[in-house]
Amino acid sequence: MQLLKDMIINKGKVREGNILKVDSFLNHQMDIKLFNEMGKEFKRRFEGQKIDKILTIEASGIGIAAIVSQYFDYVPVVFAKKTESLNLDKEVYESEVHSFTKKKTYKVRVGKQFLNEGENILIIDDFLAKGCATKGLIDILNQSKANLVGVGIVIEKGFQEGRSVLEEMNARVESLAIIEKFEDGKVVLK
Amino acid sequence: MQLLKDMIINKGKVREGNILKVDSFLNHQMDIKLFNEMGKEFKRRFEGQKIDKILTIEASGIGIAAIVSQYFDYVPVVFAKKTESLNLDKEVYESEVHSFTKKKTYKVRVGKQFLNEGENILIIDDFLAKGCATKGLIDILNQSKANLVGVGIVIEKGFQEGRSVLEEMNARVESLAIIEKFEDGKVVLK
Numbered sequence: 024m025q026l027l028k029d030m031i032i033n034k035g036k037v038r039e040g041n042i043l044k045v046d047s048f049l050n051h052q053m054d055i056k057l058f059n060e061m062g063k064e065f066k067r068r069f070e071g072q073k074i075d076k077i078l079t080i081e082a083s084g085i086g087i088a089a090i091v092s093q094y095f096d097y098v099p100v101v102f103a104k105k106t107e108s109l110n111l112d113k114e115v116y117e118s119e120v121h122s123f124t125k126k127k128t129y130k131v132r133v134g135k136q137f138l139n140e141g142e143n144i145l146i147i148d149d150f151l152a153k154g155c156a157t158k159g160l161i162d163i164l165n166q167s168k169a170n171l172v173g174v175g176i177v178i179e180k181g182f183q184e185g186r187s188v189l190e191e192m193n194a195r196v197e198s199l200a201i202i203e204k205f206e207d208g209k210v211v212l213k
Numbered sequence: 214m215q216l217l218k219d220m221i222i223n224k225g226k227v228r229e230g231n232i233l234k235v236d237s238f239l240n241h242q243m244d245i246k247l248f249n250e251m252g253k254e255f256k257r258r259f260e261g262q263k264i265d266k267i268l269t270i271e272a273s274g275i276g277i278a279a280i281v282s283q284y285f286d287y288v289p290v291v292f293a294k295k296t297e298s299l300n301l302d303k304e305v306y307e308s309e310v311h312s313f314t315k316k317k318t319y320k321v322r323v324g325k326q327f328l329n330e331g332e333n334i335l336i337i338d339d340f341l342a343k344g345c346a347t348k349g350l351i352d353i354l355n356q357s358k359a360n361l362v363g364v365g366i367v368i369e370k371g372f373q374e375g376r377s378v379l380e381e382m383n384a385r386v387e388s389l390a391i392i393e394k395f396e397d398g399k400v401v402l403k
Contacts, residue, residue: 052327053275053290055282081272085243086279086290092245100243100276106315125296137242 024064024199026057028212031178031200041205042124049177050083050149058090061199065147065175066094068197072172074098075142078164080131080156081105083149087177091147101138103131103160116166120159123152131159138167151176151198154185161192173197181213214254214389216247218402221368221390231395232314239367240273240339248280251389255337255365256284258387262362264288265332268354270321270346271295277367278337285335291328293321293350306356310349313342321349328357341366341388344375351382363387371403 036044048054074095079088080103088100106129115132122129138144146160157174164171171194179186179198189196201213226234238244264285269278270293278290296319305322312319328334336350347364354361361384369376369388379386391403 046324047326051291051294051324053279053282053292055279055287055290058279059283059287082275082292082294085272085275086292089243089245089248089276089279092243093249097245097249100245101241102243102272102276104241104272134236134241136237 024061026060027177027200030054030057031202031210031212035210037205037208037210043178043180043202043205043210045178049087053086055086055090058087059093061087061177062091062094064199065091065145065197068175069095069145069173072145073143074145074172076101076138076169077145077147078103078133078138078160079147080160084147087149088147091175095145099137101133103133103163105129105131116163118159118162118166120155122155131156131163133163133167135167138164138169140168142167142169143172144169145172146174146194147176148174149177151179151185151189151196152183154183154188157185157189157194158192161189161194175199178202214251216250217367217390220244220247221392221400221402225400227395227398227400233368233370233392233395233400235368239277243276245276245280248277249283251277251367252281252284254389255281255335255387258365259285259335259363262335263333264335264362266291266328266359267335267337268293268323268328268350269337270350273339274337277339281337281365289327291323293323293353295319295321306353308349308352308356310345312345321346321353323353323357325357328354328359330358332357332359333362334359335362336364336384337366338364339367341369341375341379341386342373344373344378347375347379347384348382351379351384365389368392 173195176198181201363385371391
């Protein structure tokens with residue numbers, strides 16, 4: 024997706040440890056026009072697939088998934104929660120996720136009433152690196168016996184194992200931009 | 214806003230301690246059609262006001278603010294972060310917020326480059342109760358010398374002090390639904 028690739032090249036910043044910062048348009052400040060273009064592209068990639076619901080994870084996935092829903096007939100968007108909210112019902116599916124960025128393991132939870140057997144689910148998230156967060160979402164989805172239609176990722180770190188981890192779980196992965204490598208502090212896209 | 218009021222009455226659940234759960238359409242599963250209607254209504258309330266940017270707070274505010282932006286000429290949406298991300302730049306505005314729901318105090322942060330002097334900001338959030346989170350956002354906004362155009366709230370607990378706290382800070386508050394009280398485990402709206 025060219026618009027996204029241009030923004031990654033022009034506005035992304037590579038920090039120490041090869042961390043790509045895209046917080047000026049993706050995960051701190053959000054470019055809603057870009058998100059709409061991403062929605063159109065995900066629709067094109069998953070054309071003809073029946074989608075009943077979108078599943079994502081707080082916080083960065085939420086805004087993307089909300090806009091993407093509009094291109095899939097405004098299906099409900101469910102976001103997995105990372106913190107134990109006093110407001111969350113006891114009846115939840117949960118899975119453990121390790122974040123290498125934040126260097127900690129946390130639980131993700133989805134209220135059982137929001138994922139049902141046989142529902143067709145599209146997972147949307149901002150990043151795919153080692154695949155830990157998405158793997159947690161698929162684990163939750165499997166507990167609910169919903170069907171995974173596919174995983175829509177905005178930026179994939181193609182040099183990490185996320186894609187193969189998910190494909191081993193029989194997930195179809197569609198990424199709008201794939202980073203081949205970092206070179207001299209710059210992003211090289213596929 | 215009648216559609217929202219109907220959903221609160223029909224789908225909201227009142228739990229022990231007078232906690233209103235609206236997680237089937239607002240803050241765990243998100244009803245994107247409803248969010249679009251909310252966007253239209255916020256536009257009507259703030260008609261004629263110049264808005265350069267929307268400011269909200271993770272996690273529940275993000276989806277709402279993303280959709281609302283589409284009714285304000287797709288202005289950028291910035292969400293304040295609650296956790297100290299290793300990815301967050303050191304140059305941040307920050308403020309402390311106490312959450313009575315979660316019974317803890319946490320810091321909220323916005324990267325300095327995302328709020329600029331003289332920008333006209335609309336704050337959007339899902340709930341207004343005691344006003345703590347919104348007060349934190351206004352504090353951050355004041356540090357940046359941006360202008361606060363107003364605060365758009367989806368559900369206000371009208372029996373708590375949030376509105377007066379914000380109005381004392383010279384904020385214009387527009388709530389789409391106002392809870393007058395809880396009575397016999399039911400919501401009574403204004």
